[in-house]
Amino acid sequence: MATTTAARKTKTRPVTRDHSRSRIAESNIPATMQAAAIDRFGGPEVLTLHTLPTPMPDPGEVLIAVDTAGVGVWDAEMRDGSLASSRKKFPLVLGTDGSGVIAAIGSGVRRFKLDDRVYSYAFENRKGGFYAEYVAVSAKMTAHIPKTLDLEHAGAIPTTGLTALQGIDDALHLKKGETIIIHGSTGGVGSLAVQFAKLREARVLATASGQDGMDFARRLGADMVMDGRHGDIVAAAREFAPDGVDAVLGLAGGEALERCLDTLRPGGRLAYPNGIDPEPKKRPKMHVIPYDAVPGVHEFDRLGRAVEAAKLQVPIAAAYPLVDAAKAHERLAAGLVLGKIVLRTLQT
Ligand SMILES: NC(=O)c1ccc[n+]([C@@H]2O[C@H](COP(=O)([O-])OP(=O)(O)OC[C@H]3O[C@@H](n4cnc5c(N)ncnc54)[C@H](OP(=O)(O)O)[C@@H]3O)[C@@H](O)[C@H]2O)c1
Known part of the structure; x- marks a missing residue:
């Protein structure tokens, strides 16, 4: 109260x-x-x-x-x-x-x-x-x-919800049936992005740290989870999407994110909110979309609708x-x- x-x-x-x-x-x-x-x-x-x-x-x-x-x-x-x-x-x-x-x-x-x-x-x-x-x-x-x-x-x-939804909808334009890696799925943004990606009926591979993190990401609805600190991301992604994943939402920078990008199909999309460190390196045939969360009347309307439609767990x-x-x-x-x-x- x-x-x-x-x-x-x-x-x-x-x-x-x-x-x-x-x-x-x-x-x-x-x-x-x-x-x-x-x-x-x-x-x-x-x-x-x-x-x-x-x-x-x-x-x-x-x-x-x-x-x-x-x-x-x-x-x-x-x-x-x-x-x-x-x-x-x-x-x-x-x-x-x-x-x-x-x-x-x-x-x-x-x-x-x-x-x-x-x-x-x-x-x-x-x-x-x-x-x-x-x-x-x-x-x-x-x-x-x-x-x-x-x-x-x-x-x-407010911050994490706008960032998660705008990453999925505005930066990546994620569509039904597409595959996405959400890297850093246990954090503030990632825990919501997994649910918004499922709301759009995409298939989600979530990276998390440790067994608790993997269990957590699975409970949020991820189709497949893996330990992004100790697991083999490339092998997991190949099993998940043999022709390469359509999209990556990068919520933590570094080597593990680079491994996620190894698994993007040609023409695949990477979106990340400005602030992740280090920023990912650009690669040929990859669409890179850095973005900032934008607040506003229209943006909050959309967030509210998505929260209710997803019955969002926070x-x-x-x-x-x-x-x-x-x-x-x-x-x-x-x-x-x-x-x-x-x-x-x-x-x-
Ligand atoms: N520009 C903008 O408008 C905007 C808005 C919001 C957020 N951001 C940025 O977006 C990023 C994410 O924000 P956030 O609030 O979600 O941060 P957060 O809560 O710290 O989430 C980042 C997550 O990434 C995980 N992680 C790191 N390395 C990993 C790995 N190798 N494998 C699996 N998981 C890994 C972390 O797990 P551990 O706990 O194990 O480290 C953490 O759960 C931050 O850099 C933030 O500054 C920018």
Whole structure:
């Protein structure tokens, strides 16, 4: 259940009653909020609980009382400063996505009303990220949660769901009966991409790490699974698709991905979200499609429909309270995460 403004004990901000500017929840929004933020780049230990001013929505924005925030590998790169575009304005609240309820609405926004249950994706949001009790984001990057998910599971998928669906549909244009290797199937994106590929009635060979990972990928619907760290990818793919696979979705860079590409048929497609490291090498007769996840009204509509049609399972590997955001980052760094790690504001 979402943390409501009424439940908060902090000092409240004198809220504007100018309804031409924004519609505000009846219960006052606190002047300050708890957020997991950094004051400098560094290891997980630099991520600590801060008391910060609650952001307010400008025209075209909504204020979300956050229930769940996703924890992604890109958050760790923002935290340690290795992400090229990392902003250097501190304190920096991390978190690119999450879910919650609408607590205030900026002028010009008609799609939402107070207390609507929403999820949102806003990369490097200028008013701070989702590791917070409140986030002010563009309404265009926000949508009502799919009917089949609760707030916790919806909060785990804005970034990974958009990335998985757009990889399968927009980058690869995967069709019924085609064969695909989803490399890195146990991660945040991969665990959803397997299900979206099955929704499109493709045949899926999933690479995973270890027996637990293979069992996990099989449960998500993969037709064949293999250990991508220790198994013979080329031999497995030959058995799976003797004439070569039609497509590869690369969610982890390196030697194992190169072995996946050895098994593509001539004219086959490789798609990968920008950020995998190292980037795969280009080869003759291979269509290479690097891409970024795109949020938007239309994109969230499509995601919502696909989530409901697939009866999407959203595996949550671990949920931490905001105060333990550093522990969540340590867990992420340890690897072998089956699905997604999330932060929950209620547990602060
Ligand atoms: N540009 C964009 O818009 C965008 C959006 C989302 C994601 N991304 C990028 O996409 C990538 C995937 O994101 P994610 O959230 O899914 O990351 P993730 O949760 O870390 O998933 C990557 C998965 O790959 C697995 N893996 C690594 N090497 C493997 C191997 N040899 N065989 C089998 N599995 C292997 C990892 O397993 P282990 O746990 O065993 O290591 C992990 O489960 C990241 O690089 C991210 O930065 C980009």
